[in-house]
Amino acid sequence: MNSYRTPRKWAAAHFLLLLSLLTFNSVAQEHDRAIEIDSKVVTEHETKILGKRVKYSATTGTQPVWNSKDEAVATLFYTYYKRTDVKDDTKRPLIISFNGGPGSASVWMHVAYTGPRILNIDDEGYPVQPYGVQTNPYSILDTADIVFVNPVNTGYSRVLTNAEGKMPSQEEQKKMFFGVNADISYLAEWVNTFVTRNNRWRSPKYLIGESYGTTRVSGLALELQNSQWMYLNGVILVSPTDIGIERNGPVKAANRLPYFAAAAWYHNKLDSDLQSKDLTELLPEVEDFTINELIPALAKGGFIDPAEKRQVLAKMARYSGLSEEAVAQNNLDVSTAFFWKELLRDEGKTLGRLDSRYLGIDAKQSGDRPDYWAELTSWLHSFTPAINYYLREELNYKTDIKYNMFGPVRPWDRSNNNTGRNLRLAMAQNPYLNVMVQAGYYDGATNYFDAKYTMWQLDQSGAMKDRLSFKGYRSGHMMYLRRDDLKQSNQDLREFIKGSTPLEGQPAMYKR
Secondary structure, X not given: OOOOOOHHHHXXXXXXXXXXXXXXXXXXXXXXXXXXXXXXXXXXXXEEEOOEEEEEEEEEEEEEEEOOOOOEEEEEEEEEEEEOOOOOHHHOOEEEEEOOOOOEOOOOOOOOOOOOXXXXXXXXXXXXXXXXXXXXXXXXXXXXXEEEEOOOOOEOOEEOOOOOOOOOOHHHHHHHOOEHHHHHHHHHHHHHXXXXXXXOOOOOEEEEEEOHHHHHHHHHHHHHHHHOOOOOOEEEEEOOOOOOOOOOHHHHHHOOHHHHHHHHHHOOOOOHHHHOOOHHHHHHHHHHHHHHHHHHHHHOHHHOOHHHHHHHHHHHHHHHOOOHHHHHHOOOOOXXXXXXXXXXXXXXXXXXXXXXXXXXXXXOOOOOOOOOOHHXXXXXXXXXXXXXXHHHHHOOOOOOOOOEOEOOOOOOEOOOOOHHHHHHHHHHHOOOOEEEEEEEOOOOOOOHHXXXXXXXXXXXXXXXXXXXXXXXXXXXXXXXXXXXXXXXXXHHHHHHHHHHOOOOOOOOOOOX
């Protein structure tokens, strides 16, 4: 058979082939899973907060991140709650909310803490079915508008392809987004755009961050002031990291003890005289021992006097609920992982890392760390279905993009973390700026006493300590999951916002 084709037949065949390829590409592109780069959906709602009716709008959408060439390089998903029965936005505070990880979506505080809708959970924070959300009667939406921001690769936020249709390399993405300072830089630009688009430049503004989000907002405070010329009234640090303030060696080891005491008290593992005290009566006693005896003892290392070591060891065992033998075998330096495994070893249970009220069951009672984190599995149990249902069915934002509870952001560049010093400088430059720390007593990952220590070290001059405050709660990392703490922590936020909003005409100045 002759396979030769005439030019006309060849051209027709070539045209059909080209048409089929174009059609295939068009169909493929139509079915690529991608988020809209710039979008929003607005819904109207009504709720009751502290017994009073509040009307509000919820805007869910995406807003681009632009590079220095004004090219969209990523898009961030956000949810913005705005009270609609208040006429004057200029006096109404705006809260900009971030979670941590790094790599965590803005889901935890959104549907469990400050937002108008919260998880269906029991009063202690454990999951219940059917999954979903309920009214948050303590939300701060009566006092302030809130925007929940999902950094790149968390929630529905995504990196975008370049002009050639290719994804930036892993190293390029790291430089643009995935590091302490890159994260702060692009988020400051994004916040500027959001505030501009929504006409909120005159509003008092606050940042709130949880866990790694405290590193993020501590750095953003100065970045917004110095690069965006946007001045804040407050920064709230929920279950803070070290924010670049070192606490190594003896301090790191000793600072765990007050948390050990709190967890042991909760599980009824202390001597009866300690157990009979209220937690808030017990902890100052343990903190005093930690600062004045344990840190100096650990600093002496192997050259500590044997009699002093025995005395310190006995007190440490007494306050931690561990045996003297266990403390001695660790040379007074008991790791948190060992504590989580050891405290209830004889009962066949382990403690949760982020909230030590939660219990786990390991394959073996032996070992020096738990097999898994009991609290995290419990939280994902209820948060994941709730946020996917809520955004799609109540807020009407529909997409086939997967909601990343935890997104791919590693390797994360942690170098040059000066966020604590930058927060102090932002406070010094801005007399309006106040800082509040919130922490749960049963958090073993970012323990409450580390949070206090970081606050003490933030401004060693003491000149600004009247603008620094600490609030503790009887729960863990996400203290707001416990109903009583949800109520109190939101009230503490409400009072912080009101207390840090200056009177009309009050100048931002230091007096002699």
